[in-house]
Amino acid sequence: MISQNIKVAVDAVVFGYVERQLQLLLIKQKYGSEKNKWALPGGFVLDHEDLDTAVTRELKEETGITLAYLEQLYTFGAVKRDNRQRVVSIAYLGLINPKKFKLTASTDALEVGWFAIDALPPLAFDHQEIVAKGLERLQNKISYKPIGFELLNTEFPFSNIENLYQTILNKPIDRRNFRKKLMSFGILEETDKISKPESGRPAKLFRFNTKKYKALEQKGFHFEIKFA
Amino acid sequence: MISQNIKVAVDAVVFGYVERQLQLLLIKQKYGSEKNKWALPGGFVLDHEDLDTAVTRELKEETGITLAYLEQLYTFGAVKRDNRQRVVSIAYLGLINPKKFKLTASTDALEVGWFAIDALPPLAFDHQEIVAKGLERLQNKISYKPIGFELLNTEFPFSNIENLYQTILNKPIDRRNFRKKLMSFGILEETDKISKPESGRPAKLFRFNTKKYKALEQKGFHFEIKFA
Numbered sequence: 001m002i003s004q005n006i007k008v009a010v011d012a013v014v015f016g017y018v019e020r021q022l023q024l025l026l027i028k029q030k031y032g033s034e035k036n037k038w039a040l041p042g043g044f045v046l047d048h049e050d051l052d053t054a055v056t057r058e059l060k061e062e063t064g065i066t067l068a069y070l071e072q073l074y075t076f077g078a079v080k081r082d083n084r085q086r087v088v089s090i091a092y093l094g095l096i097n098p099k100k101f102k103l104t105a106s107t108d109a110l111e112v113g114w115f116a117i118d119a120l121p122p123l124a125f126d127h128q129e130i131v132a133k134g135l136e137r138l139q140n141k142i143s144y145k146p147i148g149f150e151l152l153n154t155e156f157p158f159s160n161i162e163n164l165y166q167t168i169l170n171k172p173i174d175r176r177n178f179r180k181k182l183m184s185f186g187i188l189e190e191t192d193k194i195s196k197p198e199s200g201r202p203a204k205l206f207r208f209n210t211k212k213y214k215a216l217e218q219k220g221f222h223f224e225i226k227f228a
Numbered sequence: 229m230i231s232q233n234i235k236v237a238v239d240a241v242v243f244g245y246v247e248r249q250l251q252l253l254l255i256k257q258k259y260g261s262e263k264n265k266w267a268l269p270g271g272f273v274l275d276h277e278d279l280d281t282a283v284t285r286e287l288k289e290e291t292g293i294t295l296a297y298l299e300q301l302y303t304f305g306a307v308k309r310d311n312r313q314r315v316v317s318i319a320y321l322g323l324i325n326p327k328k329f330k331l332t333a334s335t336d337a338l339e340v341g342w343f344a345i346d347a348l349p350p351l352a353f354d355h356q357e358i359v360a361k362g363l364e365r366l367q368n369k370i371s372y373k374p375i376g377f378e379l380l381n382t383e384f385p386f387s388n389i390e391n392l393y394q395t396i397l398n399k400p401i402d403r404r405n406f407r408k409k410l411m412s413f414g415i416l417e418e419t420d421k422i423s424k425p426e427s428g429r430p431a432k433l434f435r436f437n438t439k440k441y442k443a444l445e446q447k448g449f450h451f452e453i454k455f456a
Contacts, residue, residue: 002272008234008305008316044230047314051305075303075318077236077279086275088236088318090303 009089010055011042011127013073013134014065015117016098017151022117022167023098024131027062027109033084034124036110040131042089043108055092063112064104069095069150074133081126091130093137095150142168146187146223149208157195157203161188165225173227181225187213237317238283239270239355241301241362242293243345244326245379250345250395251326252359255290255337261312262352264338268359270317271336283320291340292332295322297378302361309354319358321365323378370396374415374451377436385423385431389416393453401455409453415441 014025026038041062045054052070059065070092077088098114105112115121117135120128142148148164158179166173182188193205213223242253254266269290273282280298287293298320305316326342333340343349345363348356370376376392386407394401410416421433441451 002235004235004272005275006236006273007230007232008236044232045234045305045316047233048307050307051303051316072302074300075279077273077318079276079278088273088279088316090305090316 006086006088008045009042009087010045010051010058011040011076011089011091011130012055012059012070012094013040013091013131014059014067014094014096015134015138015151016096016114017164017167018098018114020163020167023114024117024120025063025065025094025096025103026113026115026121026123027105028111029124030108030110037124038115038121039124040091040127041109041112044087045090051090052092055090059094061107062105062109064106065096065101067094067096069147073137074130076126076130078126089130091133093134095138095147097151097153099153139168139170142225143227144222144224146208146213149210152208155191155193155205155207157197158206159203161206169227171227178225185216185221185223187216187223234314234316236273237270237315238273238279238286239268239304239317239319239358240283240287240298240322241268241319241359242287242291242295242322242324243362243366243379244324244342245392245395246326246342248391248395251342252345252348253291253293253322253324253331254341254343254349254351255333256339257352258336258338265352266343266349267352268319268355269337269340270319272315273318279318280320283318287322289335290333290337292334293324293329295324297323297375301358301365304354304358306354317358319361321362323366323375325379325381327381367397370453371455372450372452374436374441377438380436383419383421383433383435385425386434387431389434397455399455406453413441413444413449413451415444415451 016023025041027041029035029037029039041059043058045051073091073093075088075090079086103112148161151164152160162175162178187209189207189209191205191207194202195205196202244251255269257263257265257267269287271286273279301319301321303316303318307314331340376389379392380388390403390406415437417435417437419433419435422430423433424430
């Protein structure tokens with residue numbers, strides 16, 4: 001067997017959506033050469049655990065959260081991406097509604113917090129590059145998978161999903177076509193509840209029907225929203 | 229620094245298109261517990277080389293080929309995917325026109341060959357799963373990136389690109405709409421040459437204009453072919 005001096009780690013790009021902003025989950029590092037710098041949650045893979053188990057564990061340990069939506073993003077393996085020792089990191093993309101969890105920094109994390117994606121602090125290692133890749137994946141994917149709903153409350157006014165798409169894509173969308181298209185799929189249900197916003201008009205609440213979407217998907221249905 | 233007993237490898241899913249068949253590049257393993265079994269070309273990453281350098285080197289060593297098109301596919305890291313020792317493998321997807329290279333098995337490969345995708349031999353490790361992931365990526369990607377041309381001769385009759393899409397997608401396509409759409413992009417040029425097929429009618433040859441495509445792409449052009 002070859003002698004090799006490379007370690008294997010996982011990192012998580014976790015996005016949340018709060019107050020009309022796309023936010024990123026970061027921890028402040030407690031140890032190492034980049035101590036006190038903000039970084040993506042993550043760490044070394046243990047010998048006996050699969051990659052997705054490792055990223056789930058690291059997220060739980062360092063930030064206190066457990067994700068419903070997590071997918072493999074890309075693997076970063078440039079020789080000098082970490083100056084202490086060679087580390088290949090398998091990055092994951094996660095989505096969460098920040099209101100559903102209380103953040104708790106622990107183990108390797110001094111602090112944990114949400115940061116607006118357009119006002120990030122300087123990040124450790126090549127984490128800026130990993131975040132860029134995560135954002136690109138999210139921007140592409142919301143057009144062909146209804147993953148945006150992972151970021152919202154179970155029930156939400158229609159304007160929230162509109163704003164979410166505009167925020168993630170960082171451009172205005174044709175609201176009328178967007179609504180028409182999204183409603184035509186039959187996977188978004190009107191409830192009989194009304195929101196009571198602090199400002200603005202009350203609005204009917206909607207709910208994403210996951211069960212119906214899964215059933216449709218099995219029959220070959222493709223979710224797709226196009227933006228000019 | 230954590231003690232970890234995991235090795236890092238790369239594997240390549242390389243597709244070629246010959247005689248109206250999508251083919252996969254495989255090597256017969258010279259060593260190890262799965263000796264004499266067919267497998268994807270690949271091997272351990274050296275300490276001083278980046279991941280894409282590693283996969284390029286392994287392909288050259290084991291099969292004699294160098295790819296113009298190579299992208300990272302997915303990372304496979306299940307604990308027991310290799311029974312000798314834990315290996316995390318970063319898989320790559322490559323495309324090539326098999327006519328452009330002479331295959332030469334060397335180093336860890338006893339033999340090297342092309343196999344029709346629907347008649348593969350039993351593969352070592354979890355390579356069947358890696359191939360499935362590669363095929364899925366190729367099927368998705370040819371709809372929104374003109375990567376199919378990597379598989380063809382520089383000049384080809386129009387029916388070749390039609391057949392290529394039908395073969396990869398494994399279903400018939402609406403030939404008239406396909407041609408109209410593809411020609412409308414202005415990235416496919418008619419040459420003044422005529423093919424002289426052994427059977428069938430002579431046909432005008434076409435050429436993909438990579439330079440023009442790159443220029444259009446920079447201006448925000450999106451290649452997209454939809455299949456009902």
